[in-house]
Amino acid sequence: MARSILFLWMCLISVLISPVVRGDLEQQTENTLQLHEKNNDFAFRLYKSIMEQPESASKNVFFSPLSVSVALAAISLGAGGETHQQLFSGLGFNTSTFSSEEVHQAFLSLLQSLNQRTDVDLEVGTALYVQDIFKPHPEFLEKLKRFYLSDGFSVDFSKKAETAEQMNKYISDKTRGKISQFIQDLDPDTLMYLLSYIYFKGKWSFPFNPQLTRKKDFHVDNKTTVPVQMMYMEEMFKTCRDEVHSTSVLSLSYNDSFSMILALPENDLADLEKAVSPQLITKWLRWMKKRKYEIFVPKFSIKTSYSLKNILSGMGMKDMFTDKANFSGISSEKKLLVSEAVQQASLDVDETGATATAVTGMRFVPMMWMEVPVLIFNRPFMILIIDQKTKNVLFMGKIVDPSKEMN
Known part of the structure; x- marks a missing residue:
């Protein structure tokens, strides 16, 4: 046939x-x-x-x-x-x-x-x-x-x-x-x-400084730790805290047109994957606020x-x-x-940017602390690249082990 x-x-x-x-x-x-x-x-x-x-x-x-x-x-x-x-x-x-x-x-x-x-x-x-x-x-x-x-x-x-x-x-x-x-x-x-x-x-709207990139541990699971190149920056970022799913969400923007959404759960990533939906992403985007954060994001190619x-x-x-x-x-x-x-x-995610060829009860940390909070993406997290104009998800996935290039 x-x-x-x-x-x-x-x-x-x-x-x-x-x-x-x-x-x-x-x-x-x-x-x-x-x-x-x-x-x-x-x-x-x-x-x-x-x-x-x-x-x-x-x-x-x-x-x-x-x-x-x-x-x-x-x-x-x-x-x-x-x-x-x-x-x-x-x-x-x-x-x-x-x-x-x-x-x-x-x-x-x-x-x-x-x-x-x-x-x-x-x-x-x-x-x-x-x-x-x-x-x-x-x-x-x-x-x-x-x-x-x-x-x-x-x-x-x-x-x-x-x-x-x-x-x-x-x-x-x-x-x-x-x-x-x-x-x-x-x-x-x-x-x-x-x-x-x-x-x-x-x-990135705010590029990372390559001189601040350092080798740090990434915790694949409770038993496995791998060394990765971790990028660092202290800047004003759009973030939100989803208390229902115990997840911190960070938005890294590209000239305000597109953004990379990184979702870091405190618990098992599988629980977040079961709950995630277009409606949940919409709520994350709606409730994001700008505040100063120190962030650590792995540099990787997959x-x-x-x-x-x-x-x-x-x-x-x-x-x-x-x-x-x-x-x-x-x-x-x-x-x-x-x-x-x-x-x-x-x-590919590096200091300059990325090349890619995936509720009620939300609460935010009060913006009255003098100490700059820290977000460290040193354990499995979800990733999405979103068109801010249309809200279309262009790419999505999860990073379990940034040290592995092929899957």
Whole structure:
């Protein structure tokens, strides 16, 4: 059976748009706002599904939920019947509330908004590689380019080494060299290969002084301690204290447009992971106050890779991986299915910034102490990179052992 392959990865184009009347524009704005909510709901459901994998318990976790949702929404352009319904439901869209056109238009607005930012180095998009003898429906290709900013390439997958080199060069260019060998082995039966990428590089609003970085212990668990390079700064930071979950939350900003949220629980990180949600993050952001803190944050680089086939199937999007798949919107002649879904991610955090290719009863420490409080991230913590404008979660994960680069 002919197969299409979906690959997703993170490292973390000008489009023709028809004029719209004011009413249409207002509806698009409302749909885009709802898309942000659905994307964040999906992000936390995906995070918890990844955490249910046995191998995730003791490892660093880092991924881009936005890259995954963009890829799934993009392939839904060619899906029909139950396959389309599963994709839309899995992404959190109720078809009685959102039409397909409204969802895709909202994704376009989001991608355009992200790609137009000038205060950080950010690029989001997709690319489609098609077997040269395979002819997808022109309407599918046109919509993929219009809504998902897709680059298109005709290749010969039977020339495995040559095509892999071409694809890896594209990926390396888009991720500024952070992910350069994504394609390890190509299946010559491949008909289509969809890539979804996001690259983010931001500089801290207040950079750390490298001369103050020191080696300190990081407590992986009660029995394991590893040495890490710990960055230090005393400055005015946005922080809050979540007493319900015994968690200290710190926001490190990139030029006020994006921020990295670090959540440090006093107790087991797993308890916080069970409780965390978009609503909880919203409350953290809402109740943050600026005050002077001494902070210690580990300097680290991590790379992760996830096979998402079983994870997405477990989230209800299963038919696309089986012979029940309906991608009649891509081709009427070939029966297509998705044979695999993979994401690779990387995160570098240093003194200058980060490059990334996840309630009632909240109480705050009174701001009357003379002593400067200290936040030391020397035990497992959660991490999120958030767009302050749209509140979209671009990347999320947890740092269990910053001394380990690969997971």
